[in-house]
Amino acid sequence: MKEDAKTILDRWRDTGWVIEPEARKVLKLYGLYTAPYSWAMTAEEAVKGAGKIGYPLVAKIVSADIIHKSDVGGVVVGVRDDKELLAVFTRLSSLQGFQGVLLDEMQSGFELIIGSKHDPQFGPVVLIGIGGTSVEIYQDVAIRMAPVTVKEAKEALLSLRGSRLMQGYRGKPAINMGSIANLIAKFSEMVYDLRGRISSIDLNPVMCSSRKAVIADARIVL
């Protein structure tokens, strides 16, 4: 087990979950990269961070009190310039438990959820599904015991009812299966390594395009 990951998880144990910028650090320790992002505590830092990422961007509340960010208007997509960013920052900073704003690149593509949970019977499992906010409605998921190989990850993706949507349906480009399968395999090794310390994880959405797969949001529940 990676000591640094353990330290981060231990730090958030009392809170019960790990806030997103910290969760991203854990992922990075296992070679799971997210797009460049910035964690801004002040309006000044936000403007500076936005300069590196570039507009338009996504601004998200960071708060240990807010686990479902969208439910409280804590995610703003398509922030176009400094003026908008400052307005968003002001609003988000009034939300409960404010610990800054996370600025992230805008991503587009096919939305998958890659998740994990500790199952009482089977131990750490990974979940792969057609994702985004509607995942619970479609329930189109595959579940495997962690760890999985790249080949098993591909098979799991192809077992989804909606798998044709990923393979270039009606003129849309096919997503990069190799890239997402690699990500799943790496992720499954991470959750196996951290077994016993984590209750569940959502990487939702993971944005898949013909080039790559990018983790756009991460939540670790302890």
Next chain:
Amino acid sequence: MNLKKIFDPRSVAVVGVSLSNPFNPANIIYHKNNLRYKARTYCVNPAGGTLYGETVYRSVTEIPEKVDLAVLSVRAELVPAVMEECVRAGAGGAIIISGGFAESGRGDLQQRIQEIAKANNFPVIGPNCLGIFSPPGVDTFFLPHERLIALREGSVALVSQSGGILVDQTIKLTQEGVGLSRAVSIGNKAVLDEVDMLDFFLKDRRTNVVGLYIEGFSEGRGRDFITLMKSAKKPVVVLKSGKTPGGSRAVSSHTASIAGDYKVFSEVLQTSSVIEARNEMEFVSYCEVFSCCSRKHVKNVCIITASGGHGAIAADGCFHGGLSIAEVPEEDAAALRPMLSKSVQGICSLENPVDLTGSAGDIDFQTSVKFFLEKDYVDCILLLLLPYLPGITSDVGARVAQLARESGKPVITYMPHIDKYGIFIDGFESNGVPVAHSVEGAVYMALGLARRGR
């Protein structure tokens, strides 16, 4: 732990017989085994004396030989002490029938059992169970002989947490003509659980098919089960209960909310060679077909029927299950037609389903079965027979079975299960061809073979 002595004991001690109540479970177990099973059987009660002229031993340690198996049916509080006596006496293992442990708030007593078993490497089934049916050696079900139907001996081993479900399934399989190698109810599974039983049955020479009724695995044992299945060569069928999510627990992640216990169970099992039955009928059908047919790779089915309606129902079932109904080439239909009875030639339909009509007799079914078994585009035949048709006789089973044996391809039959038609059904079943009692059941059997081949 070695389970051989539990399942194939040369001698059995039944501890807890009553000297005053002949209907005490221990007395039923003792008499049943003493009179009807091969293992030498002894009875134990601290009072000693005799029971129907047989010696009652005061303790397992007094029995003149080391018993292979001790069956404990004493009050829960007494179980740990009796277990320790069994260990001292050199017994090979124990089955604890008694209830009154974790299921009724006495987790402490159950833990005591675990400790004694672990410290002495002493295999234990139960507590709170019916134990095992393992002919011809032993049967610890405390159900009077006259209340049960005679079970057939065969190659299917059954494992169940619940004793009630186990007995039910043994009866249902018997009624379908399926023979059992062994059956075990594991109760509270304090020491040995489903995974241990699967491990034993996968190696057991008398067992070719393992059927398990599972309520849930203990912590982490699902993973052990899947690991064990990686090397399994025998078909393993699972029926799961407890699929309903218990209440609406608030969970803080999408993954935890979607991946409930049953969802994970079902998904993970699909990645192994375990075949999950969705309901009892599938469970019985799969166990039956696997006990008869070992061929894998079933994809293309040929339906031969005496009635168009039955053929259509079977075709729908096959289609929905993902089997293909092989198309019969025109030249094959043309070749088969003149081989059939004159009365059938003009009215039969030789597409798939092959409808030979109610005018067909044994010879027409035999001819068609033989014809299609030889075709590369047929992996399996579903034969839908109606025993009230005048042209069909009780010989048809043995004749069709012979053709199936020669070709090596499975033939699955449907015939209504009414006592009156027993002789027709026996003709198939005694010769290794499974007979379903509904068209749906026959389709399940074909699907079972197809799933196994995947």
